[in-house]
Amino acid sequence: MQHKPWILAVDGHDGTGKTTLTRRLAQALDAEYVRPYGDPYGPALLEAAEAKNFTAVMGIADQAYRQVLAQYGESPILVFDRLWITLFTLLPEADHHLWPHRPATAICWIDLHTTLERLAQRDEQTYPNSWHKRYVDRYLELGKKYDCTIINTQENDEEQALALLVAWAKDVMAR
Template sequence: MTRPYIISIEGPIGAGKTTLARRLAATLQASLILEKPEDNAFLPDFYRQTGGALATELQFLLQRQTQWQAAPADNPYIISDYSVYKDEIFTPLTLSPHELQLFRQIKAELHYQPTPADLLIFLDAPLATLQERILSRARPYEQKLDGSYLAKVQQAYQDWRRLYPAPCLDINTGQLDFVREARHNENLIKTVKYHLNIIEE
């Protein structure tokens, strides 16, 4: 393969995507692409349910477009803490039909078509665990996140995962504490490397 292998990590808010992405990137000496919700000025209003859903999604789309256009091509691996299909999970959930139509028109005009992951890692955890992690990390813009919205997000992710057609590694992070347990982290890294070897053969 002449381009880098792309490993993307997906899953609902609080599943551990960014933590795992950082650890994999350090282990594989990979280029790292991280979503930056703190740079999205519209996200706090959206979480407070005071509007801004379309602006929020468009801001993320522009951010992702910029990140993937700037992705280095001289590293064997690129690790991202989101998949290139993330808007397909969120926009039907957050936008009205007219807003969704406009979003898709703008996306088409931007020619947003980054290369899909060679390996997707799908993280999930019980809803209560996700809520606990979101509260414990104390990001101000997440503290107004409604529990019913989080449940809808998790369901949307699970529905999307069932239809995902490419190679995917499923991990329940409610049962695997790779943040605090060194053994869990080592086993997870070994598992990812094993699946990468299969793809690279």
């Protein structure tokens, strides 16, 4: 049995409904919602990854993780909006073994076409379609490789996806 806090992660590319569902999952579990790769960590991670400075990527991710634990470590349950699978999309596979923090993770996933449609409705920085294709494919590939639960938020509406996430989380915590 895991000791306090329980850590669950919900990962996935932009536009999958991940943040909405992660917030709702945390609420359903009476847990803390945490977003380790928000400002300033997320932009720093991307910058380091684009520069292929993978040592910096690992250091930034570790600092973000430790900051969350320092702030919320006494909470009984933490629900992370992104964690190790996002990190692994930025690192070469040869470096994956170096990351020790791999809590149970569910991946929110949709296809590229739906990703692009959803992201077009946002007022955010845009990236080329090839950039999004890489991440859409990578999250699915890594989710399968590391045996994560994959929730297709294109085939499940928000309530269905939330029910699947709650069932997944309760199953993880019952083990």
